[in-house]
Amino acid sequence: MNQTTRDRINFTNLNVTNNATLFTIKGEPGKLIGDPYLDTTWQAGNVKFYNKVGVSLTNDSLAGVPVRLDLSTNEVEIKAGPKSVKAVKSSAVRYVDRNNLFGSVSRFVNVHEYQGEAESLTGFFEQLVNGGKLDLLQYPSVYIRKANYNVAMNTGTKDDEYMKKLDWYVARDKKAVKFSPGKKTILELMDDKKEQIEAFLKTQKPDLKSRSGLTTVFAYYNKL
Structure with a gap:
């Protein structure tokens, strides 16, 4: 703030020091908008676990259950009833097969089924092409874009927002690299x-x- 402006404000009995913050955000506070899901729709799927589930000594999977992937927590959500949702950490899941928006079935395999650059990741690769000399993989993730509201200029947004990101990986002999x-x-x-x-x-x-x-x-x- 220049000296002329400060003098005019002080003349009206508003004391403004050099370090004073004159402007504050007026109105409703910002929110976190969007969602952390790869797809918010519950899709029918099969879940394969690393270990046996429940009290069963033989069953290590669930079939035909509504599922969705939370990319912010790296969890598989399983709809167990109209008002009941179970969340399973990705570290416990070998893979998830689920219907996709393209009219087919996608397999999301634990990233730690691969080596190389996959070792620094958490969550799942979607296997688009698998079983040959090269695997084509897509790694979905989410991050939060922070609010960028400028009080003085009254520009930008007060809201934080979930942003989705899809990275490509390719794997030969189970060694994944980003490309x-x-x-x-x-x-x-x-x-x-x-x-x-x-x-x-x-x-x-x-x-x-x-x-x-x-x-x-x-x-x-x-x-x-």
Whole structure:
């Protein structure tokens, strides 16, 4: 605040010191908006545990139960009744198969089923392509974008917000590394079949930034 402005305020019997905070946030306080779920909808799924569940000596899974994934706590939520929800830490779950928004079934496998860069992660990989020379994986996570409200300028937002993030990983012999999709990266990964992959990219023209495009390329490579 410049001296002229300070003098005008002090003239009206409002004492403003050099360190005073004149402006405060007026109105309702900020909230945390959004949600931490990969998909808020309860989807039918199967859950495979590392250990036996309940009092059973043989059963290590639940089948046909409504599930969803909380990315903020890395928990699998299981709907046990109209008003009952059980939360299971990801460390206890080997994988979850659940219906997805694309009309098929997705498998979310514990990241610690892989080595390499997966060892520093917590939660689940979605296995888009699995069982061949290369696994195509997507790692969903969530973070909170903090409020950026500027009191003096009355700009920005007072609300914190959940933000979803999807990172790509690829695994060979169960060793996962993060990668950025693109033609150059794909050809480096599939160097042993470079000519076939180049021909496939030229004729099929898959979108290497999309889920479906990458799935198509990796599935083709694994068949070569």
